Amino acid sequence: METQHAPTTGRRRMPRAERERQILAVAEEVFAADGYQAASMDDIAARVGLSKPMLYEYFGSKEGLLLACLQRAKRELIEATTVAAAGASTPEQLLHDCLLAFFRFSDDHAQAWALLRNEAAVPSASVNSELEAIRMQQVEFTAGLLEHARPDLDRLQSEAFAEAIIGACERLALWRERRPEVTAEQATEHLMALLLPSLAM
Structure with a gap:
């Protein structure tokens, strides 16, 4: 008797983590291109090849999906x-390399910075809390x-300097959107020129 085999579709079942x-x-990509409000779960599902x-x-909801992206x-x-930071051998290199990593990350994750810039357009306490957590x-x-x-810095001074540095990084990342010719390396050098004199012992 000939054995019957179930037909195969050739489609690999993707593990949950990979999916x-x-x-x-x-x-x-969709949130970056369309903005949170206009982003369509139907569009996202279709692009992934899943049902809505x-x-x-x-992810439970569109907000849950956005939160997962931010996390x-x-x-x-x-x-x-x-x-x-782990690869730096001097305080100057530490500052330089961390700033450069920040600006390179902002280039690779433009959607995160678009949300930071337009966070008031996302009417969700959970989303805004996650943005602040970043x-x-x-x-x-x-x-x-x-x-x-x-x-030599006490904790209060370290926190104040850190707030100022992160604020400067965000503003410079936004400035670079209007000045696309400015590279991550150039932005780092500009900020280093500003920060180093004030951070020198």
């Missing part, structure tokens, strides 16, 4: 700046670096 990464990558109900099964950006940003993560990280590089 989530795919969804987040597509969602970031399946997309909701993964991923938050993790990747701290990873990028941590790696940059800032605070970098402030705390930067304050820790300053305390290591400048042991």
Whole structure:
């Protein structure tokens, strides 16, 4: 008797973690291109190749999907700046390499900066809290670096300097959108010229 085999479609079943990464990558593109309010879950689902109900099964809601995108950006940003800090051998190189990592990250994750720029357009306390958490993560990280590089600073001074540095980085990242000819390396040098004299012991 001839054995009957179920037909195969040739479509590989994607592991959940891999599928989530795919969804987040597509969602970031859509949020960046269309903005949160205009972004369509139907469009995201179609681009990923899932049904809309399946997309909701993964993230619960459009807001949940946006929060997941921001949380991923938050993790990747701290990873990028941590790696940059680990490779520095002097306080000047530490500052330079971390600033450069920040600006390169803003180039690679333009959607995160678009949301920071237009956060008032997202009427969600959870989303705005996550956006602020991204800032605070970098402030705390930067304050820790300053305390290591400048042991003469007290905690209050380190926090104040860190807030100013992160604020300057955000404004410079936004300025670069109007000046696309300015590279991440050039932005880093501009900010180094401003910060180094005030941070010198």
